[in-house]
Amino acid sequence: MTNDRSVPEGPPRGATWTAARVRGLAIQGVILATLVGLLAWGIGNAIHNLNKAGIAAGFHFLGNRAGFDINFRLIDYSPAATYGRAFVVGVLNTLTVSVLGIVAATALGFALGIGRLSRNWLVSRTAATVIETVRNLPLLLQLLFWYTAVLAPLPRPRDAISLGGVAFLSNRGLTVPGPVSDGPVWMVWAAMGLGLAAAVAVGLWSRRRRILTGRRFPAGWVGLALIVLPPLAVLTSGAVPLSWDVPVLKGFNFDGGLTLVPELIALWLALTLYSGAFIGETVRAGILSVPKGQVEAAQAMGLTPGAVLRLVVVPQAMRVIIPPMTTQHLTLLKNSSLAVMIGFPDLVAVFSGTTLNQTGQAIETIGMTMAVYLVVSLAISFGMNLYNSKMAIVRR
Amino acid sequence: MKIRLAVASAAMSVALATGASSVAQAGVLDTVKQRGNVVCGVSGKVPGFSVPDAQGVWSGMDVDYCRAIAAAVFNDASKVTFRPVTTTERFTALQTGEIDVLARNTTWSFTRDANLGIEFVGANFYDGQGFMVSKQLGVKSAKELNGASICIQTGTTAEQNIADFFTANKLTFKQVVFESSDEAAKLYDTGRCDVYTTDTSGLAARRTTLSKPADHVILPEVISKEPLGPSVRAGDPQWANIAKWALFAQINAEELGVTQANVDEMRQSKNPDVRRLLGSDEALGNERWGLDRDWAYRIVKLVGNYGEVFERNVGTKTSLGLDRGINQLWTKGGLMYAPPVR
Numbered sequence: 001m002t003n004d005r006s007v008p009e010g011p012p013r014g015a016t017w018t019a020a021r022v023r024g025l026a027i028q029g030v031i032l033a034t035l036v037g038l039l040a041w042g043i044g045n046a047i048h049n050l051n052k053a054g055i056a057a058g059f060h061f062l063g064n065r066a067g068f069d070i071n072f073r074l075i076d077y078s079p080a081a082t083y084g085r086a087f088v089v090g091v092l093n094t095l096t097v098s099v100l101g102i103v104a105a106t107a108l109g110f111a112l113g114i115g116r117l118s119r120n121w122l123v124s125r126t127a128a129t130v131i132e133t134v135r136n137l138p139l140l141l142q143l144l145f146w147y148t149a150v151l152a153p154l155p156r157p158r159d160a161i162s163l164g165g166v167a168f169l170s171n172r173g174l175t176v177p178g179p180v181s182d183g184p185v186w187m188v189w190a191a192m193g194l195g196l197a198a199a200v201a202v203g204l205w206s207r208r209r210r211i212l213t214g215r216r217f218p219a220g221w222v223g224l225a226l227i228v229l230p231p232l233a234v235l236t237s238g239a240v241p242l243s244w245d246v247p248v249l250k251g252f253n254f255d256g257g258l259t260l261v262p263e264l265i266a267l268w269l270a271l272t273l274y275s276g277a278f279i280g281e282t283v284r285a286g287i288l289s290v291p292k293g294q295v296e297a298a299q300a301m302g303l304t305p306g307a308v309l310r311l312v313v314v315p316q317a318m319r320v321i322i323p324p325m326t327t328q329h330l331t332l333l334k335n336s337s338l339a340v341m342i343g344f345p346d347l348v349a350v351f352s353g354t355t356l357n358q359t360g361q362a363i364e365t366i367g368m369t370m371a372v373y374l375v376v377s378l379a380i381s382f383g384m385n386l387y388n389s390k391m392a393i394v395r396r
Numbered sequence: 397m398k399i400r401l402a403v404a405s406a407a408m409s410v411a412l413a414t415g416a417s418s419v420a421q422a423g424v425l426d427t428v429k430q431r432g433n434v435v436c437g438v439s440g441k442v443p444g445f446s447v448p449d450a451q452g453v454w455s456g457m458d459v460d461y462c463r464a465i466a467a468a469v470f471n472d473a474s475k476v477t478f479r480p481v482t483t484t485e486r487f488t489a490l491q492t493g494e495i496d497v498l499a500r501n502t503t504w505s506f507t508r509d510a511n512l513g514i515e516f517v518g519a520n521f522y523d524g525q526g527f528m529v530s531k532q533l534g535v536k537s538a539k540e541l542n543g544a545s546i547c548i549q550t551g552t553t554a555e556q557n558i559a560d561f562f563t564a565n566k567l568t569f570k571q572v573v574f575e576s577s578d579e580a581a582k583l584y585d586t587g588r589c590d591v592y593t594t595d596t597s598g599l600a601a602r603r604t605t606l607s608k609p610a611d612h613v614i615l616p617e618v619i620s621k622e623p624l625g626p627s628v629r630a631g632d633p634q635w636a637n638i639a640k641w642a643l644f645a646q647i648n649a650e651e652l653g654v655t656q657a658n659v660d661e662m663r664q665s666k667n668p669d670v671r672r673l674l675g676s677d678e679a680l681g682n683e684r685w686g687l688d689r690d691w692a693y694r695i696v697k698l699v700g701n702y703g704e705v706f707e708r709n710v711g712t713k714t715s716l717g718l719d720r721g722i723n724q725l726w727t728k729g730g731l732m733y734a735p736p737v738r
Binding site for chain 1: 483484487488491507508510511512513514533541542543544545547550552555556558559560563569570571572573574575579580583586587588590629630631
């Protein structure tokens with residue numbers, strides 16, 4: 001700004017209008033009002049036009065009977081349930097495969113990334129080959145490949161591979177015994193919740209003690225025991241009688257138990273490998289970004305190779321790794337929508353596929369589907385940003 | 397996915413069209429005449445209904461229906477642009493005006509008429525949902541399918557039908573839903589499912605494409621009513637009438653014995669019904685009807701009557717080998733009945 005002189009000295013003349021702060025607020029207010037107005041006009045116009053064209057609009061359909069089945073679900077669902085419930089089933093299925101995929105892809109990515117840097121020729125070449133092959137083939141092709149590869153060797157249910165007579169592997173999936181109980185199952189969950197809270201408390205206490213006194217405490221193992229043992233204690237005490245529903249071959253399929261459908265396995269495999277390869281490269285970049293002097297200094301201090309990696313290299317590498325890895329996690333979530341190609345009932349298949357077609361309400365269903373992906377993506381992003389700020393360089 | 401985004405954005409464009417009546421205002425007939433062709437939404441994947449051959453020449457019941465409209469409007473059955481649409485995007489394509497008429501072996505149902513802003517104009521094929529199973533299973537009836545895995549295509553009435561059928565018969569089932577019927581049938585073929593389900597005409601067509609067609613059998617039960625018919629956007633009675641009567645003219649022609657071969661001499665027939673249909677005397681429709689008196693003559697001359705279309709595309713001499721069954725004329729015990737031209 002060169003015309004400083006035009007700014008009056010001292011208190012502004014006239015009203016507070018000229019004060020930069022007030023003016024700024026006013027402008028923002030006007031812009032916000034315009035945006036809200038435009039949005040309201042758009043929505044009103046949409047409803048008006050849909051009515052005019054005789055197309056049903058609104059979200060009433062969510063309460064209507066869905067009338068179709070979903071073969072993989074985490075919560076109770078039947079064709080008599082509502083479209084709203086089908087939506088929830090779809091969201092949970094998408095989240096299931098995404099969480100499974102993110103966890104596995106991250107683990108695989110670290111293994112591949114560190115493996116590619118290994119001094120062992122075989123390990124580094126293997127990792128490099130896997131990464132370069134998987135990264136450069138379209139995910140859809142890989143998905144169809146894995147689906148065929150998973151299904152092809154599996155027999156029909158009548159010739160299912162029996163695992164100890166209680167679990168069965170066939171081209172209908174892996175069927176395992178499922179726990180059944182008509183007792184107060186909530187007690188098990190409550191015990192687990194209490195254990196989890198206790199584990200967190202122990203973790204905080206041990207950290208504080210270590211900082212104050214320098215003494216170590218095996219908080220990890222104690223925490224694990226605190227989470228696992230209370231529910232087990234409730235189960236063995238007999239308060240919640242538990243029986244196992246063992247699958248039996250009845251006619252065409254196995255009846256009872258829990259079934260892991262081959263579609264989920266194929267989708268999980270494909271997503272894990274694909275994202276894992278990209279994360280592998282991210283991890284390699286992160287590790288290489290740590291100056292060699294850091295490693296040498298740590299070695300000079302007498303740290304073991306494991307401790308060098310854990311205490312010096314990885315914490316610094318994480319600063320480079322986390323932002324691109326977040327992108328990979330988000331990509332995995334969105335790629336999971338390819339499920340529809342192999343018949344896994346994810347959100348897109350259930351809601352913006354079947355539900356859209358049965359109700360014809362394209363705008364509402366597609367809008368809700370997009371909103372779910374947006375919210376989950378933002379949540380993942382937020383979580384990873386929190387972690388990132390924790391890992392960032394702390395200036396003292 | 398690309399398709400779904402197309403659906404959504406097309407739907408948004410209907411919703412956000414500022415001229416509130418722009419969807420319905422311009423007469424479709426005028427638009428079609430100006431453009432010089434009819435844009436017809438078809439499946440493109442169902443043999444006997446709409447499928448292009450190796451040379452890109454389309455054939456099928458739905459294809460011939462679209463050609464009948466072109467014949468009536470342009471006196472040229474080839475002035476049709478066939479636009480393949482998926483089950484998911486078909487109604488949006490019609491609502492947004494991307495296609496003028498939807499002839500995609502689509503079931504006429506209450507909710508579709510009531511909620512989608514479209515209008516079905518008739519049924520050109522009466523179908524019903526059936527089941528196909530492997531002969532090895534030794535199943536004789538759909539009631540023996542308790543616990544079966546069923547491969548099915550998404551975006552159709554079929555998903556609700558099987559849920560209704562199995563619930564009503566106190567049977568359980570496990571469905572695997574695919575985006576395309578190709579994929580659903582392929583996975584059925586590999587043994588992922590015990591049963592493949594779709595309309596019985598579709599089952600017959602699909603069986604021809606399986607690795608060993610003779611190993612599969614279509615069960616006798618038909619579990620639903622599937623009147624397959626063309627539809628148009630609601631709000632344009634003139635275009636709806638043309639779409640409606642293009643079909644009725646073919647059915648009436650068959651009933652009156654007018655065929656592609658004899659249509660010229662039938663024009664001189666003494667039968668007043670035939671004379672009215674073929675426009676031998678005065679025009680029955682006024683200018684609001686929009687076509688001249690030879691419209692039905694052109695349809696029969698260039699495309700044929702309903703029976704000829706049926707036999708040519710799905711009849712016993714084709715690979716589908718379907719009997720007329722309930723698609724026989726009402727005078728011969730079937731359901732094909734058209735209001736008279738008078």
